[in-house]
Each structure stands twice: as structure tokens, then as C-alpha cells.
Amino acid sequence: MKCPFCNSKLGVISRKKFFCKNCCFEIHVESDNYVVYRIEFDGSTSKLCVMDEVS
């Protein structure tokens, strides 16, 4: 699976959670959507956007 923003390879947190170290985003697979979270400086996450599933 690749980052939809920068197209680099995503790191794997768990089966349904991925991260992009380039963008500092976490991408969670939730039902048929990808939910993108931004990783804040303090390590918390804030929901950024929801995308339709990409291939």
C-alpha cells in the first residue's frame, strides 16, 4: 500500500493502520474508506479527511 499523497511506501502499524513518515499522516482503514489522521507534535492524532478506497 502506498501513500495517496506522496506515493511513498506506507509503514504498517497494524492490519488496518498505516503511516507515512514523509507526510506525518496515519491512515486507518475503516469499512470501505481510508481515514487520514495527522500526527501532531505531541504524538496525538487529529482527523484530517476521509477518502474513498484507493487501489
Ligand SMILES: [Zn+2]
Ligand atoms: Zn505520504
